[in-house]
Amino acid sequence: MDVLQLKQDIIAYSKTIGIDKIGFTSASIFDELKGRLIAQQQLGYQSGFEEPDIEKRTNPELLLPKARSIIAIALAYPSKLKNAPKSTKEERRGIFCRASWGQDYHTVLRDRLEKLEQFILEKMPEAKVKSMVDTGELSDRAVAQRAGIGWSGKNCSIITPEFGSYVYLGEMVTNIPLPPDAPIEDRCGTCNKCIEVCPTGALVGPGQLNSQRCIAFLTQTKGFLPEEFRAKVGNRLYGCDTCQTVCPENRGKDFHLHAEMEPDPELAKPLLKPLLHMSNKEFKEKFGHVSGSWRGKKPIQRNAIIALAHYKDKTAVPDLVKLLKEDVRPVIRGMAAWALGKIGDQAALSALEKAYEREQEEDVLKEIQKGLEMLHMQSE
Template sequence: MANEQLKEKIIDYAHQIGIDKIGFTAADPFSEMKARLKMQQADNYQSGFEKGSNAERTEPKLHVSDAESIIAIAVAYPSRMKARPVNKKGERRGNFCRASWGMDYHTVLNDKLNQLNRFIENLVPGFRSRIMVDTGELSDRAVAERAGIGFSGKNCAIITPEFGSYVYLGEMITNVPFTSDVPVDDGCGDCTKCLDACPTGALVAPGRLNAKNCIAFLTQTKDFLPDEYRDKLGNQLYGFDTCQLVCPKNKGVDFHLHDAFEPEPDKVKPELLPLLSISNREFKETFGHMAGSWRGKKPLQRNAILALAHYREERAVEELDRLMRTDPRPVIRGTAAFAIGKIGRRDSYRLIQQARLSETDEAVIAEMEKGLAFELVYQN
């Protein structure tokens, strides 16, 4: 079968199984990407979640020795939900970013790519491949850009002409030579809305991200959140959407093409207080299918505590006091003490002082002191 005919068959089948966009590119090294990686590392802008060496992240033939091409895919996800829960005093809610709505996209896209892989195997004797979705060595964004899925925006997201940046990306390295598709022209122009709206300055330049300062990254860390980011976290439990929400290319974009990605309102905007006492089993049953659960419940609970502090939710003080006194995890005890102080209920500082008498962890004690310092702030 001629490769152009095979390519058309693959495109048709991809659309049949719910792949919204597909592109093809050569399996040549990503030389420009390698230079960018070196610059990111020199500036210490990497998150630490990245996988593989610079060579492994930019040389497809290290993963499939006879690689000839890469098939890139994009699957659209919604940006709006129906029956949005009300966030109100006494029943404060947190927020999962849109990329964590519905079923974990890693599972969904891996399944689609595996279906596509089996389809090609039946057509091409000796077919070899390697599938990657987000957690692989190659940069999904670099592959998608070169394969014509979309252009790389100043907000570091792939922006497609059809679906804006609300797409999940994945790829398949193959040993079949396909004609490369044409990259999409850059469409950002002079717009800097995403850079202007970034609350932490993590977008240090167009297309350059200091991941360590990005709220999406910070929500996934497990240690104490640095002081300078606590107010900026707001009620965010996982991920961050502002750099997409302000993008003009996303105006009016809202595709509901896949049931798997439909948000469950009470799960993507859950009440904060119940999160603080949820068991491991309950957490897995409630959130385990979502991408935002991958780091476990501790970061989400820490973020929920900070969200309650952000709202100064007095109803939360009893539960926060329980955590401050009895939780075995220093990060949770200390963050609870900070939150109690920030909420500033009449008995807040007495509760912290009492717990301080039996606390031995120096990091927790430091957080208690921060909580007690709010008394002077509020008096002034």
């Protein structure tokens, strides 16, 4: 088969199934990426969520024998929330990042890639294909950059001329030798806004991220959040968009092209207090279809407690006292104690003093002590 014609057919078909951008590159080893990954590993900058085998992340032939090409796809997602509910003094709200609005993007992109696979296999039944989205071995960004989807921005996002960085990425490795596309020229220039405004200094340099300090990563952890980051998290329940929202390339970019990606405002900006006492079943029923639910309810509830402390929401004191007294999870009890200290009133003080007498967990006792110290400082 004429591979040049096949490429054109793939591009034409991709437009009919809701793929906003498609690019092609060779399946050769990602040498530059390999060097950067080794450096990241040595510096301790990795999140731990990545594929640990750097060879698999950089050599497509280890994933598909005789791999010749990689097809990269991008789908644009909304950046603005229509009819966003207001956060009030009595009813405070948290926020999920844009990548967790609408249906889980892994599901959406897998659907598009499966359709693309079927199309290719109908044209070439003997072809071999292997698709992945985010959780696969390859680096979506490295593939997308080399395939001409966009350039790799200083904020570590792929930035497309058409949609900015508000795109989901996926790719397909194949043994078909499809003609490659040329990469796009970097347009970040001297702009350093993303690096300058990163709340925790996680962007340590252009295109270099210390994941251990990144709020997007920190909101997904399950343990006690280190105290230096708690004030920085604010009302974020999952993820962080700061390095995208300040990017000049994203100005005016807001695309509503896919029904599955349209956010429910009540899920994108949910009320905080109801989250605190939600059962596993209730959480799965309400949030199970969004990508921000993948770590379960515990990180979301912990972050909701931090958000209530951020707002100094006195109406949440009874809810936090209940958690401190009854929740079986030390992290939730401890964070509730810390939040009570931040919010500070007589009921909070009384609850912390009683909790200090009965608590057995050392980490929780430390948080109770912090809460009591904050309250004593406020009364001085």
